[in-house]
Amino acid sequence: MLSIEELRKLAGLARIEMPDNELEELRGQLDEILGYVGEVSKADVSSVPEVSVPDLRNVFREDYGPHENGKYSEAIIKNFPSSSNGSLKVKKILEK
Amino acid sequence: MIDLKHMTITKARADMEKGEYSAEELTHAYLENIKTKNKELNAFLTIFEDAADEARKVDDKRKSGEKLGVLAGIPIAIKDAFCVKGRETRAASKILQGHIATYDATAVAKLREADAVLLGMTNMDEFAMGSSSENSAYGPVRNPLDPTRVPGGSSGGSAAAVAGQMAVASIGSDTGCSVRLPASFCGVIGFKPTYGAISRYGLIAMASSLDHVGPMTNSVLDAEIMFDVMKGPDGKDATAIPVSKAQALKPVAKMVIGLPTDLPTEGVDPRVLENLKESAKRLATLGYQIEEIKLPNVRYAIPTYYIIVPAEVSANLARFDGVRYGLHVDGENLLADYALTRGRGFGKEVRRRILLGTYVLSAGYYDAYYYQATRVRELITRDFNQVFSKVDAIIMPTTPGPAFEIGTKSIRSPLEMYAEDLFTAPTNLSGHPAISVPSGMVREDNVDLPLGLQIIAPKQRENIVFAIGKKFLGENKT
Numbered sequence: 001m002l003s004i005e006e007l008r009k010l011a012g013l014a015r016i017e018m019p020d021n022e023l024e025e026l027r028g029q030l031d032e033i034l035g036y037v038g039e040v041s042k043a044d045v046s047s048v049p050e051v052s053v054p055d056l057r058n059v060f061r062e063d064y065g066p067h068e069n070g071k072y073s074e075a076i077i078k079n080f081p082s083s084s085n086g087s088l089k090v091k092k093i094l095e096k
Numbered sequence: 097m098i099d100l101k102h103m104t105i106t107k108a109r110a111d112m113e114k115g116e117y118s119a120e121e122l123t124h125a126y127l128e129n130i131k132t133k134n135k136e137l138n139a140f141l142t143i144f145e146d147a148a149d150e151a152r153k154v155d156d157k158r159k160s161g162e163k164l165g166v167l168a169g170i171p172i173a174i175k176d177a178f179c180v181k182g183r184e185t186r187a188a189s190k191i192l193q194g195h196i197a198t199y200d201a202t203a204v205a206k207l208r209e210a211d212a213v214l215l216g217m218t219n220m221d222e223f224a225m226g227s228s229s230e231n232s233a234y235g236p237v238r239n240p241l242d243p244t245r246v247p248g249g250s251s252g253g254s255a256a257a258v259a260g261q262m263a264v265a266s267i268g269s270d271t272g273c274s275v276r277l278p279a280s281f282c283g284v285i286g287f288k289p290t291y292g293a294i295s296r297y298g299l300i301a302m303a304s305s306l307d308h309v310g311p312m313t314n315s316v317l318d319a320e321i322m323f324d325v326m327k328g329p330d331g332k333d334a335t336a337i338p339v340s341k342a343q344a345l346k347p348v349a350k351m352v353i354g355l356p357t358d359l360p361t362e363g364v365d366p367r368v369l370e371n372l373k374e375s376a377k378r379l380a381t382l383g384y385q386i387e388e389i390k391l392p393n394v395r396y397a398i399p400t401y402y403i404i405v406p407a408e409v410s411a412n413l414a415r416f417d418g419v420r421y422g423l424h425v426d427g428e429n430l431l432a433d434y435a436l437t438r439g440r441g442f443g444k445e446v447r448r449r450i451l452l453g454t455y456v457l458s459a460g461y462y463d464a465y466y467y468q469a470t471r472v473r474e475l476i477t478r479d480f481n482q483v484f485s486k487v488d489a490i491i492m493p494t495t496p497g498p499a500f501e502i503g504t505k506s507i508r509s510p511l512e513m514y515a516e517d518l519f520t521a522p523t524n525l526s527g528h529p530a531i532s533v534p535s536g537m538v539r540e541d542n543v544d545l546p547l548g549l550q551i552i553a554p555k556q557r558e559n560i561v562f563a564i565g566k567k568f569l570g571e572n573k574t
Contacts (some may be wrong), residue, residue, distance in 0.1 A: 037399040
């Protein structure tokens with residue numbers, strides 16, 4: 001079974017803050033789910049290449065018709081949780 | 097009064113052409129109905145109060161003799177997962193609260209080009225993660241046929257809108273069941289085309305290798321009309337495939353329909369299996385040849401699906417970080433901002449899938465889970481392709497049972513909900529087109545609940561699915 005530390009690490013990697021009681025509940029659920037999805041190991045996949053991807057094909061399109069500069073800026077900026085003079089405002093990430 | 101019961105695109109179109117009512121009157125009728133019913137059913141998250149203005153524009157076009165699109169004046173509901181320019185688009189999640197879409201999804205743009213009238217955004221499982229529409233951050237959707245039951249998910253609001261006469265037709269997205277299952281639970285038609293047949297540009301992604309766009313309607317012909325409007329390549333979606341040249345249909349007597357004999361039956365309502373047999377008989381009576389087939393790897397579909405989906409979810413949903421749109425929860429630094437925003441903005445099922453996805457993709461588990469699942473996916477696809485070398489179509493139930501009561505599955509184990517996708521997820525993994533059509537009723541607690549029959553065809557042979565669907569429902573006569 002997954003340990004609470006492992007789950008805390010996963011939540012950290014996924015950038016999700018979760019209280020311990022919820023992680024505890026998830027522990028049991030993930031264990032149950034992993035046990036179930038582990039069924040895939042029973043399938044005989046020897047006939048399938050090790051790295052199997054669905055049908056892929058190249059898709060190209062002409063590079064044309066750029067929209068006029070700033071056409072969407074206002075609508076996009078309106079969605080920003082925090083903006084300043086038409087720029088997205090984010091927290092400082094470098095400390096002195 | 098316009099009779100909205102069993103309204104179809106073709107009927108509304110003919111009525112409006114004859115001048116029996118205008119697009120504005122029709123739109124008003126639907127808006128009124130939405131206002132009356134939505135309090136109880138919670139099918140719409142956003143109602144476009146100005147829809148009648150759009151309808152009036154179509155009426156004006158008609159009056160001035162301008163050429164009209166095939167959906168002229170047809171009121172249509174849109175799943176909250178599609179960007180609709182200038183409207184709040186949230187995927188029923190708190191993390192996208194206040195997000196106003198800055199552009200139209202391609203499917204939506206094509207509906208507009210066909211002169212459709214958009215009625216509003218429909219409720220759904222958050223980020224399309226669920227099979228009951230109970231996972232919405234804005235409350236569950238209720239089934240119009242029995243409001244104590246779920247409408248199915250994840251496009252539950254779109255299904256309820258069509259079944260509850262709150263829209264002539266609607267669109268949804270289908271990653272593992274999400275158009276067909278709710279259509280089946282609500283007694284309407286739900287169609288998932290070949291992977292890539294309809295562009296996903298502007299659809300908020302859940303699992304990109306499995307996401308499909310599809311319509312929900314009151315007739316198979318309507319589904320075909322909606323498909324024809326929305327299909328086609330798109331420079332903005334590299335997975336969108338070109339429209340293939342229509343291949344002629346065989347005469348009915350030459351068409352062979354495969355009936356699987358090795359479907360998983362655990363947890364399947366016996367009445368569903370009985371209904372499948374009856375449907376096969378009905379198709380035989382209609383002149384089709386029924387042949388027994390085997391799909392031995394379909395029993396691995398759910399485990400495969402619930403590895404691949406969380407893996408893709410954990411990557412796709414990384415973009416929701418509270419920086420550029422939607423919810424922002426402030427922490428002591430940027431990293432804390434991300435974690436707090438995502439912790440509070442995502443609902444339980446979304447967090448569960450992201451963590452599960454992070455796990456199956458992590459070093460040490462990658463081979464056993466993710467790689468193995470992609471290989472089993474190939475086996476499932478081969479099953480279908482092999483069978484299609486012998487038959488023209490395959491039939492299967494849509495769901496393991498009829499619509500269930502709200503709260504009964506969600507409070508138990510997530511696995512119980514996942515099992516609902518038993519018969520629908522296989523074609524998301526393989527990419528084959530499939531339709532769900534109503535195939536009969538079962539009685540539970542004095543309510544008649546619909547079951548659905550799935551008709552599956554080779555890739556890009558949507559015309560087979562539509563032809564059999566119409567014949568099965570007796571639509572050819574009208």
